[in-house]
Amino acid sequence: SKAQYHNRREGGWADQAALEQLGVAYMKLRRDDLTALKDLVAERCYTEMEQQELTGSSPALAELFQEHFNTAEVVVFVRDGSCYHDFRDAQGAYLRVHLSEHDLLIIPAGLLHRAALDQSQHVSLIRFHTAHLKMVPKDPNNKMTPSEHQAVRASYLASRKRNSVLQDNNIIGQTV
Numbered sequence: 001s002k003a004q005y006h007n008r009r010e011g012g013w014a015d016q017a018a019l020e021q022l023g024v025a026y027m028k029l030r031r032d033d034l035t036a037l038k039d040l041v042a043e044r045c046y047t048e049m050e051q052q053e054l055t056g057s058s059p060a061l062a063e064l065f066q067e068h069f070n071t072a073e074v075v076v077f078v079r080d081g082s083c084y085h086d087f088r089d090a091q092g093a094y095l096r097v098h099l100s101e102h103d104l105l106i107i108p109a110g111l112l113h114r115a116a117l118d119q120s121q122h123v124s125l126i127r128f129h130t131a132h133l134k135m136v137p138k139d140p141n142n143k144m145t146p147s148e149h150q151a152v153r154a155s156y157l158a159s160r161k162r163n164s165v166l167q168d169n170n171i172i173g174q175t176v
Contacts, residue, residue, distance in 0.1 A: 018089065018095055019087070019095070019097065021089070021090070021160070022087050022089065022095065022108075022111060022160070023108040023111065023156070023159060023160065024087060024097075024105060024106065024107055024108065024111070025105065025106035026097070026103070026104070026105055027103075027104045027106075028102060028103055028104070029077075029102045029103075029104055030102070031101075031102055037077060037104065040075065040104075040128075041075070041128050044073070044075070044128075045130065046075065046128040046129055046130060047130055047131050048128065048129050048130065048131055048133065049126060049127070049128055050126070050127045050129075051079075051124070051125070051126050052123075052124070052125045052126075052127065053122075053123075053124050054081075054083070054117060054122070054123050054124075054125065055117070055121055055122050056117060056121045061115075061116075061117065063135070064114065064115040064116075065114050065115060065116050066114060066137050066138075067086075067088075067112055067113070067114045067137070067138040068112070068113070068114065068135045068136055068137045068138060069109070069110050069111055069112050069113070069135075069136050069138070069149075069152065069153055069156070070107065070109055070110075070111075070129070070133055070134070070135055070136070071109055071132065071133060071134040071136060071149060071152045072109050072129050072130045072132055072133040072134075073106060073107065073108055073109050073129065073130075074106075074107045074127055074128070074129045074133065075104060075105070075106050075107075075127065075128040075129070076099075076104065076105045076107065076115075076125055076126075076127055077102075077103075077104045077125065077126045077127075077128070078099045078100060078101055078102065078103045078104070078123060078124070078125060079101070079102075079124040079125065079126055080101055080122075080123070080124040081100075081101070081120055081122040081123035081124055082098065082099060082100040082101070082118050082120050082123055083098075083099055083115055083116065083117055083118055083123040083125070084096055084097065084098055084099070084115065084116045084117070084118055085097045085099060085105060085107075085113060085114070085115050085116075086113060086114050086115075086116070087107075087111060087112070087113045088111070088112040088113070090160070098118060099123075108156055108159070109152050109155070109156060110152045110153045110154075110155055110156025110157070110159075111156055112138055134149070136149045136152075136153075
C-alpha cells in the first residue's frame with residue numbers, strides 16, 4: 001500500500017507531487033527483496049545506521065516530535081509498525097505522511113519536519129545517514145538557528161526554487 005499524505009491545512013489528502021515539491025522521496029520496498037535498500041545506502045554513501053524502537057513511552061520520541069531539520073540527508077525505513085512524519089510546505093503548513101512496514105523516505109538536509117506515532121503506538125525504524133548528521137531544532141519562538149547551520153537551511157530553500165534533485169534523478173515514487 002502507498003503511504004498516505006495528509007495536508008492538515010486544507011483538510012484533504014495531498015498527492016505525491018506535494019512531497020516531490022519538498023524534495024522528499026518515497027518508496028515502497030518489496031517485502032521479499034530488500035536489495036534496493038542496501039543498494040541505496042551504498043549509492044548515497046551513508047556511513048551510519050541507527051535502529052530505533054519507538055513506543056508511546058520512548059524518550060527519543062520527544063526529540064523526534066520536536067520540529068527540526070537535519071544537517072545531512074536522512075533515509076527513514078520502517079521495519080515494523082507505523083508512524084507519521086510531518087513536513088513544512090512552502091506556506092508553512094504541515095504535510096503529513098503516514099508510513100507503514102517497508103515504506104522508505106529520503107528526507108533532504110534543511111527540510112523542517114517532525115515524527116509522531118500513530119494509533120498503533122509502535123514503530124521500528126532504521127535511519128541511514130552520513131557521520132556528520134546533526135538535528136537542529138526549530139526555536140519555538142521562530143528565532144534563527146545557530147549560524148553554523150543556517151547554510152544548510154538556506155541551501156535547502158534555494159534548491160526548492162530550482163526544483164528537486166531527487167525528482168530529476170527519477171527516484172521519487174518508485175516501488176523497488
